[in-house]
Amino acid sequence: MVAGNHQLIAAHVSRWFTGEDGVKLLALDDFNLEVNQGEVVALIGPSGCGKSTFLRLVAGLDEMQEGTLTYDGDPITAPSPNRGFVFQQANLYPWLTVEKIVAFGLKANNEYQEKKLRVQEMIDLMGLSGFEKSYPHQISGGMAARVAIAQTLVMDPEVILLDEPLSALDAFTRAVIQDEILKMVDRFHPIVLLVTHDIEEAVYLSDRVIVLSPRPGTNIADIPVDLPHPRDRISPEFIAKRHEVLDALNFEEA
């Protein structure tokens, strides 16, 4: 991977929610992370460990209570098309066709006229050709996930935040889209933050796997994955990496 200039730094980030009874629920506790351009970083940890919370903070959808979160030195305060977010559920706009969903972000930023071709390019890259005029209720779940990814990537974001976008898919479709994501990373060298429950997915896609502790989440391991692409899912090195991550996740023994 090519290391570039862009840099995302989270330092001592803490985020808590206040329940209706006034009880503070700490989701993230003193979380630290530094990601450089071209890096794919997987965040893995048990349910409720705050990994999605962290992703929402990077997206600018939420505010944290403590710590600093900067992109290229500027604090993150609001959403930006520069930081694309692919949500867990595709939640495509049912009133738009696939083509218009993919073009949505460009139109919202008045860039559609200049970047029209990107829409078709993205549709082709995600294997959606022929479905441009289809409405979301007419396409499969796997396709919906691809449309959601295409909708985010068309903006050429420098940071791509993936919140388990493939969790609802069958194993085969998931593998296909994982390869699409790798192709895209190879071409555009973005910063990719991937939240997942799937250790195999984390090892297959990322350069580093960050393991989070149960709530409140904090980083307990940073495992580099230095295997060359394309990665063989059943090679001994790959399986050894999966073991390494699994060991780090095995909190009770630790």
Place this chain on the structure above:
Amino acid sequence: MPLASQNERTQDQRTIFQYVQFANGKEVLKLAAPLVVIALAFIQDAAMPAVYPEGYVEARYPAFLMISLVVYLLFAALSVWFKPVRAKVIHFWGLLIVAYGLLMAYNYNTVKTGNLLLPVMPSPDAILNGFFEDVGGAASGATGGLFFHFMGSFSLLLQGVALGFVAGMIYGTLMGYSRFWNYWLQPIIKIIGPVPSTAWMAIAMVLAPSSHTASVFLVSLTTWFPLSVNLSGGIRGVPKAFIERAETMGASPFYIIRHVIYPAVLPNIFTGLFMGLCFSLTALVTAEALGVEAGLGWVINHAQGWNEFDLIFSSVIVFILMAFVLLTILFKVQKHCMKWSKGAIQW
């Protein structure tokens, strides 16, 4: 490109011929049955003398039946050859038989025998004549009679509904989108909304500069209320994910309202408009009966005073037609706007 256009032409021809297919025996029978009933109605009317009131000369009912006969004959003839027309005409065969059968029975029991009490139950001929009568009021002396009153009602309704639509969209959007506005606007709609327009009538008449303004205001009130409530409820129910998705792509709040929230709440807008239009029709009659010296509501009220029941029937029929056409247009627009939706209210 001569080749392409030639291809297109042969394709067009092929599609036209595709539709030509002769009706089978069962279909011919179904097409002929309403024709027989309409013809029977015509014969019955021509053969029986009018006895109640004695010596009554029918003016328009025979012509109406004749026109019905000719029009239906035309459609039936087309249907024998063209499949798409046939499907539509045959769809109505049962309804047409019952409608003209009932009309025949009604004609028999009114002007032909007097079995039903006149003038409370006027004959079909009297009702038809009502459409053309000069009924006085603000349109007094104008030719066309009911048509002028219909135009009055129609324009009042359109003005009121248009005003109510604009007000409802703004009010509903503010209430649904902003907590601040919701705090101040919610109580107003809770107090004013449920009060029937009849109750406001007297106050509105006094406060408004003219009775016409008062009527427009009342009609708009009845559109505004259900539209605002439906719209604001819909906006609050828009999935948060829809909005966050647009935010992460850098869409401005106005862009989100226009391109995410409004499309998402289109079903609510149409439901609100549908309810508003129905309520507004009621408000219209009330407003006209009490205030304006024109319109179908005024005619009905006026005719009641003079025991002109035929005129009441005529006005009600015009009213039904107006409501039917307006609601049909509304649902056609809804269907067009919501092609993406699988299920919507059917009309």
